[in-house]
Amino acid sequence: MITHSFRETLDGGLEKTGQVVPMIPTFVFGWPSGDELGDYLAIDLGGTNLRVCLVNLQGKGKFEVTQSKYRLSEEQKQDDGQKLFDFCAESLKTFIDSNSGEGGLIQVSPGQKLPLGFTFSYPCKQDRIDHGVLIRWTKGFGAANTEGEDVAAMFQKSLEKFELPVTLTALINDTTGTLIASRYVNPTTKIACIFGTGCNAAYMEHIKDIPKIKDLGLPDNVDMAINCEWGAFDSFEHEHLPRSKYDVIIDEASNKPGEQAFEKLISGRYLGEIMRLVICELIDDGILFLGQNTYKVEVANALDTALLSLMESDPTDELLMIIGIFSHFFALETTLAERQFLRAIARLIGRRAARLSACGIGALVGKMGYLEDGCAVGCDGSLYNKYPGFAGRIHEGLIDIFGEKASNIRTHHAEDGSGVGSAIIAAMTKARKDAGLYVNL
Ligand code: ADP
Ligand code: MG
Secondary structure (H helix, E strand, O other): OHHHHHHHHHHHHHHOOOOOOOOEEEEEEOOOOOOOEEEEEEEEEOOOEEEEEEEEEEEOOEEEEEEEEEEOOHHHHHOEHHHHHHHHHHHHHHHHHHHHOOOOOOOOOOOOOEEEEEEEOOOEEOOOOOOOEEOOOOOOOOOEOOOOOEHHHHHHHHHHHOOOOEEEEEEEOHHHHHHHHHHHHOOOEEEEEEEOOOEEEEEEEEHHHOHHHHHHOOOOOOEEEEEOOHHHOOOOOOOOOOOOHHHHHHHHHOOOOOOOOOHHHHOHHHHHHHHHHHHHHHHHOOOOOOOOOOHHHHOOOOOOHHHHHHHHHOOOOOOHHHHHHHHHHHOOOOOHHHHHHHHHHHHHHHHHHHHHHHHHHHHHHHHHOOOOOOEEEEEEOHHHHHOOOHHHHHHHHHHHHHHHHHHHEEEEEOOOHHHHHHHHHHHHHHHHHHOOOOOOO
């Protein structure tokens, strides 16, 4: 039922603008050839980190990446938007400066500008590839004066402020980048998913099946990547996804109640908190940690999703890892029965997230008719990469949806979607415009 309604929602988003799942046209036209070449800069404003990369595309699906990561503070996420972009530009400047001296990797001659791909992984409405109006912040961001603004123009302003030798070639979403980067190395890729702070998917659609952009007058036989923004599935109405009371609490306590309903059941930002709420309820009911001081675990967001990964991967009969986690982070002693119970809860939360993700993948596979010939699904994000068994549980879900043929659908770890993908899209865009194709888009 979920897969079915998901598919209807995806079609609805292609039909009309302003839908809950916005199915955003990305202006990335078709697949990369695999022979894209040259040096490109990429900057990735993720939910947790800011990453700056220099990507050297070598063709034949090969590349090299040099990168630096910068931590984003909670204050930066909520402060003024222009300040956030200034921080991005400043970090880019630090990166260029530290890599461009004598013998450095970045050599820019006077007047030369390096193409830059900006991975901005929040839903934007794009009229062309180097433009994007932020529809709404997700993943706990709330920077002021940014929603409803063209973030490419805001970032451009910051780039000029720091006098950087770069041209903002493409504004992309990490999910679209993952799609293109995965395809660059694996030509059977047709779908990409992100399971990190947030969750999302992208795929390649036929222009003729995107009624809402008919006005652009593009030929029917070209394809365009679609950024689904599927984390928004079932927002506001809550009519398709079964939510527990813990999910409702998370939603109501979030900075965007009602929104991102699918994401709130799945992504890294929320899974730890779901478990913490279960624990808190059982503390209140006098069932867990009797007679102990529990204030540390009663702080909102005190339990990171990474800890669920650790609990699930504990190989010992005594569950020594879980002893360690609860004593170290929360100053709590646990009985073996409590630890077994805690692990069982982690399993339920992790398994539900993976199986719901399978519903989304199943909707795309069904809609595009990929089941018979099969396809690869490039996946990125800490949850997919680090949560034990996450991929296997997605696959179990796909088998429950499609039966044995689900083995034609293979998920795999997508190597660096947001950096490399962004660079490849910058390369594709430059080549497209140099060839005079849809130069205004
Ligand atoms: P971003 O979303 O910023 O691109 P990531 O893909 O690294 O970054 O996702 C970060 C999210 O993944 C955080 O919510 C964090 O709680 C979660 N996370 C980090 N490490 C792990 C882990 N080992 N297992 C499960 N989740 C993790
Ligand atoms: Mg990411």
